[in-house]
Structure formats: structure tokens, C-alpha cells
Amino acid sequence: MSLAFLPPALASRIRQAPHAPELTPERLEQFERRLSQPLPADFREVLVRFNGALLGNCTAGFRDALDREVRIDELLGLRAEDRRGLEYGGENIPSDVVVFAHQFGSINRFGLQLTDRQDSPRGTVWFFDSDAPTETEDLFVARECAPSFSAFLAQLTPLPDAAVDPVPVVDAPDDPWRHPEALEKVPADAPTPEKPLVLAGHGHAIESARLDVYVRTWVPDLEAREYRYQPDRATVMYSLEIHARESSGEDGVPEPHAQTIPVAAATGGRHPTLAEWGTLVVGPEGDWDAWYGNDAPSLQDNRLTVLALSGAELQVRWEASYSQYGRDFAFLFEGPVRLEGIRFDVKDVADIDGVLASAFGGRHQAWEWTRKVGERDERDRVPVTLVPARPEFP
Numbered sequence: 091m092s093l094a095f096l097p098p099a100l101a102s103r104i105r106q107a108p109h110a111p112e113l114t115p116e117r118l119e120q121f122e123r124r125l126s127q128p129l130p131a132d133f134r135e136v137l138v139r140f141n142g143a144l145l146g147n148c149t150a151g152f153r154d155a156l157d158r159e160v161r162i163d164e165l166l167g168l169r170a171e172d173r174r175g176l177e178y179g180g181e182n183i184p185s186d187v188v189v190f191a192h193q194f195g196s197i198n199r200f201g202l203q204l205t206d207r208q209d210s211p212r213g214t215v216w217f218f219d220s221d222a223p224t225e226t227e228d229l230f231v232a233r234e235c236a237p238s239f240s241a242f243l244a245q246l247t248p249l250p251d252a253a254v255d256p257v258p259v260v261d262a263p264d265d266p267w268r269h270p271e272a273l274e275k276v277p278a279d280a281p282t283p284e285k286p287l288v289l290a291g292h293g294h295a296i297e298s299a300r301l302d303v304y305v306r307t308w309v310p311d312l313e314a315r316e317y318r319y320q321p322d323r324a325t326v327m328y329s330l331e332i333h334a335r336e337s338s339g340e341d342g343v344p345e346p347h348a349q350t351i352p353v354a355a356a357t358g359g360r361h362p363t364l365a366e367w368g369t370l371v372v373g374p375e376g377d378w379d380a381w382y383g384n385d386a387p388s389l390q391d392n393r394l395t396v397l398a399l400s401g402a403e404l405q406v407r408w409e410a411s412y413s414q415y416g417r418d419f420a421f422l423f424e425g426p427v428r429l430e431g432i433r434f435d436v437k438d439v440a441d442i443d444g445v446l447a448s449a450f451g452g453r454h455q456a457w458e459w460t461r462k463v464g465e466r467d468e469r470d471r472v473p474v475t476l477v478p479a480r481p482e483f484p
Contacts, residue, residue, distance in 0.1 A: 095132055095240045099248045103146045113141035113168055121168055124178060126186050127204040130213045133190065133239040142167025147194070148246040152235065154198060155222035161194040162246065177377070181327050181350055182229040184310055187216065190239075196220070197349070197381065199230070202239060210234060215242040228306070228317065229349065270415035278420065286425030287332060289344055289382075297333040299427040301404060304329070305434035305449045307441075321441040324434070324449035326361055328353045330394070330408070332423060345383040346423065348408075351394060352376030361450045364458040364478060367429075368399035380410065382421065387412040389421055402429045402478045431477040432459070439463055442474055 096104065118138065122128055129137065136143065143165040150160040166176050166189070177189035177199075187201035198221075203214040215236040222231035236242035275291030285293030304327045308317040328351040334344045354361050356372040373393040380389035389410040398405040403426050410421040434449075436442055442461070446454040457479065464473035 095243070096136075097244050097246070100145065100148070100243060100246060103248060104140070104143050106140045107142045107144050107164065107167070111141065113138055117168055121176070125188070125204055127212060129188070129204070130202065130239055132213075133202055136165065136239075137167065140165070140167065145246070145248070147249045149249065150193075150200075150217075150235065150242075151245045151247065152217075154193065154196070154217075155219050155231075158196075160198075160217070161249075162191050162200070163194050164191065166190050166192075181306075181325065182379075183218065184232075189218075193217075197379070200235070200242070201232075211237070213238045215239060228308075228310075270417035273415070273417075274419060281422060281424035283425065286423055287334065287344065287346070288420070288422040290419040294334055294344060296425070299330070299332045299423070299425065300430050301427050302329045302331070302430050303327075303432045305432060305445060307434055307436060307445055319437055321436060321445045322448050324445045326354070326449050330406075330427065344386075346381070346389065346408075346421070347383075348378060348380035348389070348392065348394075350377065350379035352378060361453055363453060363455045365399075365455075367396055367404065370394075370396040382412050387414050397424075402431075403427070404429055429478060431475050433473070433475050435471040435473055437471065439472055439474075445474075 118134075128134070145163055145165065147161055147163050150162055152160055154160050168176055177183065179185040179187060183189055183199070183201060184203075186205040186207075187203055189199045189201045191200040192198065193200070199218045201216045201218060203210060203212060203216060206212045214234055215238065216232045217235045218230035218232050220230050222233075224231050236245060273290050278291030279285065279288050279293035281288050282293065285295050286299075287294040287296050306325045306327065307319060307321050309320045309323050309325075310317055330346075330348045330351060332344075332346040351372055352375075353370070353372055355376045356370070357366075362370055371394070374391045378389070378392045380392050381387070382389055389412050392408070392410045395407045395409075396404050397407060405425070406423070406427050408421075408423040411418050412421055413419075432446075434445060436445060442463075446456075459476040460479040462475045462477065464475070466472050
């Protein structure tokens with residue numbers, strides 16, 4: 091396969107990712123059947139050739155909302171186990187977009203538009219920035235960054251490989267790059283009430299753990315390229331955040347965060363009532379978006395098991411793995427998590443019941459919750475929070 095459209099500087103360094111499976115015609119056909127339109131020819135050609143490609147460190151030619159130079163080092167492929175795999179639409183991405191790359195060191199994404207819109211043609215490449223200012227509660231703000239996949243590749247600037255130090259490297263036993271196994275404690279600590287978070291076998295104390303249920307009432311209008319208030323099309327997003335003790339906010343500090351937990355997918359497409367949370371199991375299947383910490387590795391093979399429910403407190407076991415220094419490590423949290431309740435905004439308090447019926451498919455049990463309605467804010471929105479109503483459930 092010639093891939094003649096690849097820029098020479100990129101063509102000389104692009105290569106297939108280690109252990110990437112060959113993309114069979116059957117696997118590609120199965121994926122494209124889920125799409126609103128076939129993949130654009132230039133992207134399809136690269137996908138068939140590499141099924142996920144390593145590019146080396148490249149700049150994308152612009153900066154993100156935090157004024158960081160946006161870099162990319164890998165194209166995603168179709169993987170049987172859904173690790174480093176293409177993402178199609180979802181809670182935070184428009185339904186006609188395939189995510190084909192992540193910004194290096196960030197949760198930000200690059201996506202390929204599959205359908206023609208009023209203001210952007212099929213094949214347009216978008217950058218989804220999680221740090222851009224927005225008046226909505228949506229995770230990403232999208233901005234156009236290239237008219238096609240080929241044009242996107244053409245604007246990438248490969249960075250030179252790091253110079254090789256001519257001085258012999260001392261084989262230090264605590265060097266994580268040369269001895270990643272030194273990071274792992276064997277046997278691993280067991281989670282305890284004092285140190286419920288265990289990373290690579292090392293126990294960590296935490297400050298807090300919280301579970302949020304957020305209902306989105308502003309829905310993206312792809313043609314108008316804006317969000318519209320549609321209380322009868324409300325959707326639900328579940329997230330879990332753990333704050334480690336004495337965290338500094340620096341890169342790599344353990345601040346585990348699952349921004350998207352596929353709760354409904356784990357329960358046959360329906361949302362659980364509060365009482366059903368007491369025995370809920372989510373994963374490892376499903377579209378998780380989970381991370382070890384700020385600008386830190388993603389968490390894979392996530393599994394969340396709720397061991398008990400008492401009032402607004404869940405006892406959970408969150409298991410996962412993450413890759414660092416070329417080695418996979420175990421992630422485990424077992425401890426209490428506070429259920430912060432259900433949050434959403436409405437334009438009119440009369441819409442509250444309709445929002446809950448739409449979001450939870452008629453399964454919302456009003457008696458399980460106490461409703462708190464806030465004051466109308468400067469954006470003309472009324473905040474609503476529902477918290478567990480009773481300390482114990484029958």
C-alpha cells in the first residue's frame with residue numbers, strides 16, 4: 091500500500107504499534123456497519139495498513155485552552171479488547187464523529203466527522219478540548235483543526251528524537267525506565283480503611299471519594315453547532331473521583347477519576363434505582379473514560395463492584411490496570427464513596443419531573459430522594475440536586 095498522501099517526514103517514521111492485530115476485512119466491515127457513513131478513504135487506508143500507528147512525537151500546529159503545545163504520538167485502531175481503540179460518538183462526542191487520536195498527556199481528543207453538516211463537510215477533523223471555557227456542563231469544546239484527515243497529517247510537524255547520551259548509563263536499580271518492576275511492591279498491600287487506594291502494590295491514604303450523577307439537559311444540535319435546552323431528551327453521566335491525601339496537583343499525582351462510568355450499559359440499557367446500587371457491578375466491558383491522575387496514564391480493564399449501600403454512602407471495589415514505563419501495574423480502591431446525588435439544571439421548575447422521566451426511562455423512584463431546588467443563576471438556569479432521602483433502604 092503506497093500511502094502516497096503521507097508527508098515524507100511522517101512516512102519515514104510511521105510504524106505499526108507493537109502487538110497491534112492485523113485488521114481483517116470482517117472486523118472492519120463489522121465496525122463500519124455501526125457508522126452513519128463509511129470511513130473517509132484516506133483515513134481508511136491508514137487504518138487498514140496499520141490498525142493503529144505510532145507516529146513519534148509530533149506537534150499539531152496549535153495550542154490548547156491551557157496554552158500547551160498540542161502534540162500527538164499515536165493513531166488509534168480497532169482492537170478486540172478495546173484498548174487504544176477507535177471511539178465512535180458517545181456521551182461527550184457527537185454521534186457522527188469517530189475519535190482517532192488523543193492529545194499526548196491529556197484527555198483531549200481528535201475526531202473525524204463522517205457526515206456532511208451545514209457548515210462543515212464530511213471528513214472535517216475536530217479537536218475536542220476539555221479545558222476550553224464554556225457556558226454548558228459539557229466535557230469538551232470542539233474546534234475545527236483541518237478540512238480532512240490527509241490535511242491533518244500534512245500539518246503535523248515531527249519532532250526530532252531525543253539525542254543519545256554518549257556517556258554510558260549507570261544501571262541504577264531504582265531507575266523506573268530500566269527496572270520498572272522496582273516500582274511494584276510484592277506482595278501487594280491489602281486495602282485498609284486507613285489506606286484504601288493501592289497502586290502497584292503500595293497503599294495510599296485518601297482525603298475523599300465521591301460519586302456524581304449528572305443529568306444533561308442541554309443537547310448538542312449538530313446542524314446549528316450549539317447546545318439547545320431539551321428536557322425531554324435528557325441523558326445521564328456517572329463519574330467517580332478520588333482525592334489522595336497531601337496531593338500537590340503536579341503531574342502523576344494519584345488523583346483517580348472515572349469521568350464516564352457505563353452504568354446503564356451494565357444493567358441492560360436501563361438506569362438503576364437507588365436501592366439497586368447496593369449490588370451494582372459495572373465493567374470491565376463498556377466505554378470507560380478513567381485516568382490515574384492529572385496528565386497520568388489511563389486506567390484500563392475497569393471494574394466497579396458496589397459491596398454495600400447505606401444512605402448516601404457506597405462501599406465499593408474499583409479494580410483496573412495502568413501502563414507505565416513499559417509495564418502494566420494493578421490499580422485497586424476498596425472503601426467508602428459518598429454519593430453526592432443527582433444534579434441538573436432546568437429553565438423552569440415545572441420541567442423537573444419530565445427531565446427525570448426522560449433521563450431515567452421512567453424508572454426514577456421519587457421516594458428515594460429529597461429534592462433541593464436552588465436559586466436561578468445569571469445564565470437563567472435553575473440548579474436542581476437530589477440527595478438520598480433515607481439513611482437505610484428496605
